[in-house]
Amino acid sequence: MSLSCFEFVDKKSQLTLEEAQQLLLDEARLWHQQQDRVHRLPLQQALGAHLAASLSAPQAVPPHTNSAMDGYALVGASLVSQTQWQLVGTQLAGQMTSHRLQPGEAMAITTGAALPPGADTVVMQEQCHVEGDQLTIQRAAEMRIGANVRQAGEDLQQGQQVLAAGARLGPVQLGLLASLGCADVPVRPALKVAVFSTGDEVVAAGQPLAPGQIYDTNRTSLISLLQALGCQVSDLGILPDDQQVIHQALAQAALTHQLVITSGGVSVGQADWIKPVLNQLGETRFWQLAIRPGRPFAFGHLGQNASGETCFFAGLPGNPVAVMVTFMLLVQPLILALQGAEAGAATPVHAQAEEEIKSRLGRSDFYRARLSTSPTGQLSVRVVGEQGSGRLSSMHEANCLVRLDEQEALKARGDSVRVYPFAGFLAGYLA
Numbered sequence: 544m545s546l547s548c549f550e551f552v553d554k555k556s557q558l559t560l561e562e563a564q565q566l567l568l569d570e571a572r573l574w575h576q577q578q579d580r581v582h583r584l585p586l587q588q589a590l591g592a593h594l595a596a597s598l599s600a601p602q603a604v605p606p607h608t609n610s611a612m613d614g615y616a617l618v619g620a621s622l623v624s625q626t627q628w629q630l631v632g633t634q635l636a637g638q639m640t641s642h643r644l645q646p647g648e649a650m651a652i653t654t655g656a657a658l659p660p661g662a663d664t665v666v667m668q669e670q671c672h673v674e675g676d677q678l679t680i681q682r683a684a685e686m687r688i689g690a691n692v693r694q695a696g697e698d699l700q701q702g703q704q705v706l707a708a709g710a711r712l713g714p715v716q717l718g719l720l721a722s723l724g725c726a727d728v729p730v731r732p733a734l735k736v737a738v739f740s741t742g743d744e745v746v747a748a749g750q751p752l753a754p755g756q757i758y759d760t761n762r763t764s765l766i767s768l769l770q771a772l773g774c775q776v777s778d779l780g781i782l783p784d785d786q787q788v789i790h791q792a793l794a795q796a797a798l799t800h801q802l803v804i805t806s807g808g809v810s811v812g813q814a815d816w817i818k819p820v821l822n823q824l825g826e827t828r829f830w831q832l833a834i835r836p837g838r839p840f841a842f843g844h845l846g847q848n849a850s851g852e853t854c855f856f857a858g859l860p861g862n863p864v865a866v867m868v869t870f871m872l873l874v875q876p877l878i879l880a881l882q883g884a885e886a887g888a889a890t891p892v893h894a895q896a897e898e899e900i901k902s903r904l905g906r907s908d909f910y911r912a913r914l915s916t917s918p919t920g921q922l923s924v925r926v927v928g929e930q931g932s933g934r935l936s937s938m939h940e941a942n943c944l945v946r947l948d949e950q951e952a953l954k955a956r957g958d959s960v961r962v963y964p965f966a967g968f969l970a971g972y973l974a
């Protein structure tokens with residue numbers, strides 16, 4: 544809890560967002576050089592994981608040339624010379640006839656069935672007429688040779704790189720690997736992350752509130768954000784504003800995790816113990832950023848865990864919106880990098896300001912806002928709701944953050960502004 548009434552700020556010691564992001568990515572790169580963590584997961588357990596190695600197609604997809612329609616397979620050149628074809632059998636999906644079709648012959652075929660030898664064209668059933676074993680085709684001469692046929696390897700060729708190392712495995716990527724017959728994949732193991740809330744005033748949901756107390760918002764937000772990134776999360780509860788207890792709890796958590804995250808107690812108040820404890824247990828790599836919300840943000844190391852790996856620490860501010868914003872801008876890129884992702888921090892898009900926007904202070908200001916698309920495809924954005932960093936309800940109204948830097952103190956209506964859509968952060972698979 545911050546009890547100090549004065550705000551003394553040494554602006555020179557505050558990193559910009561980009562400086563902080565770069566430092567986090569450098570730390571993650573170093574960490575990866577020190578250990579080569581790979582394990583194999585069955586495809587259906589690999590959602591959200593990152594590939595540890597690039598993967599090439601062991602075989603072509605589709606493996607055989609096949610029909611895209613239910614209909615009749617024939618020799619395409621015969622469409623101009625014939626008016627009738629003799630039906631010589633049926634090829635269902637999963638079957639493989641050895642009969643080689645001659646120009647005057649046709650074979651009934653279903654969607655997905657391999658083309659019989661000699662055939663190169665399929666005519667849709669709806670354009671055909673069958674009597675006995677004789678097939679006639681409406682406007683046969685207008686048909687395209689090669690119509691309704693999917694060539695072997697037209698989706699993926701054998702040996703072609705399908706996914707690069709670091710790719711995030713979402714539903715699309717997992718489907719692609721399944722189409723190649725992969726039963727399991729080499730991935731980076733899920734990051735083990737411990738989450739604490741801190742503060743004497745903070746109470747877990749389900750308990751009665753005494754005067755002066757509030758419910759714990761941040762643990763729930765953080766745990767769900769971490770789960771969406773595929774982390775293995777330990778919910779370690781709420782710590783009181785007590786240096787000894789915090790010291791003990793962080794030291795213990797550092798033994799079995801790769802990242803420990805706290806919220807609250809990271810500012811300059813009399814009861815803010817996070818920074819001193821971080822310095823006792825390990826080291827602070829940076830503290831205080833030139834962003835709002837989220838200036839008090841501590842990043843560092845808590846020494847080594849029981850596996851000999853560096854255990855990272857992120858001390859987020861207590862205000863619930865500052866938690867969300869610093870997670871999106873800083874913790875998420877760190878986690879993605881530690882989990883071996885190829886993508887870095889989210890990049891902004893540009894949109895027209897629907898109204899004037901003023902920056903409030905000499906740092907990067909992130910406003911909760913709503914991004915819309917006009918019928919002509921023009922992106923526009925307006926700030927929504929109250930911007931106090933304790934006011935989570937305006938986060939719910941918003942679908943993006945608008946960023947105004949120190950040198951962009953005022954944006955007029957119609958000016959272009961930088962926007963970070965939540966979809967880019969929260970969907971994760973887009974990263």
Ligand SMILES: Nc1nc2c(c(=O)[nH]1)N[C@H]1C(S)=C(S)[C@@H](COP(=O)(O)OP(=O)(O)OC[C@H]3O[C@@H](n4cnc5c(N)ncnc54)[C@H](O)[C@@H]3O)O[C@H]1N2
Nearest residue numbers: 544545547549550740759760761807808809810860861862
């Ligand atoms: N003199 C100064 N005071 C403050 C500064 C500063 O630079 N100088 N920075 C302000 C900013 S910016 C923020 S953000 C806060 C961050 O302070 P702390 O990280 O020490 O956080 P607390 O003081 O513990 O809490 C802030 C606020 O958030 C509420 N909180 C805390 N944890 C939770 C939780 N789990 N769920 C819901 N709400 C929580 C807490 O009750 C406070 O209201 O410091 C400013 N002060």
Ligand code: MOO
Nearest residue numbers: 836837838865932
């Ligand atoms: O981190 Mo604070 O007020 O900038 O929310």
